[in-house]
Amino acid sequence: MIIILAGGKSTRMGKEKPVLKIAGKEMLLWVYASASRVDETIVALSKNTPKTRELCLREGIPFMETPGKGYVEDVQWLLNEFGPFISSSSDIPFVKPSDFYAVKKAFNGKTSLTGVLPIQKVPKDLKPLVYRGYAIVGLNAVGFEGEGFFELENPLLALNVNTPEDLKLAERIARLVRKVIFGWEDLTTGR
Template sequence: MIIILAGGKSTRMGKEKPVLRIANKPMLLWIYEQAEKVDEVLVALSKNTPKTRELCLREGIPFIETSGKGYVHDIQELLKEFGPFISISADVPFVKASDFWLIRKAFDGKTSLTGVLPLSLVPNDLNPVVYRGCAIVGLNAVAGEGEEFFKLSNPLLALNVNTLEELELAEKIAKLIYSPKLSKI
């Protein structure tokens, strides 16, 4: 199972991030459309994200409500309810189905995997969270025992949309990637 974590307070953005549009599509849908190619998908909401709840109802996307007390608490709630799962933050719009497949294939259901990118793959314009020399990317496999880093190779995973500047950058990237002229090349 893949769970999209969409119940945060969005304090840095000041707006409910999962419903913000990139190339005229809510950010949550960018992620959901890739995830559903790989496995059953559930969106984890909270009282912090009423517009995201409306989007899920309108689009027929299955969801569950968590307490919204914080990332770690919500993860623990979901782990207790569903057992091991793949998680993705609702603000990583350029995750690909292949990224989900890679982490799913490596996941044994016992040891948590934290998705990371080598810093050499992180585009210069981005300032990801760095831990132990790697960029943390928001795509994880959640289990009850231990934790290991899992190296991914999609540089766009480093774009975690937390600010208006990052939203503008995501818009520019989407236009480049999905431009009709470029898709013919």
């Protein structure tokens, strides 16, 4: 099972991030399109994200509500409710089905995996959270025992859209890579 985490307060952005549009498409829909090609996928909401709830209802996307107490508390609650799962944040719009497949293949259902990129793979304009020479990305596996890193290959996973500047960068990238990576038409030109 894949759970897309979309219940945060979005304090740095100042708006509900999952419903913000990148190249005409809500960010949550970018992530859901990739995840749902790999496994059963639901969206974890909270009282902090009423517009995201409306989007899920409108698009027919399965969702459930967490207590909304904080990231760690909500992930623990989800683990207790659903057992081990793959988690994705709703603000990594360039996650691909192959990224989900890679984590799914590596996950043994017990040991949690934190998705990372070697810092050398991070595009120079991005400023991700770095720990021990790795960029931490929003794609993980959540289990009951221990924790390890899992190296991913997609350099665009380093773009976690947290600020208006990140959103502008994602918009520029989306127009360049959407058709190449995802095969989606450019909504502005119809090509």
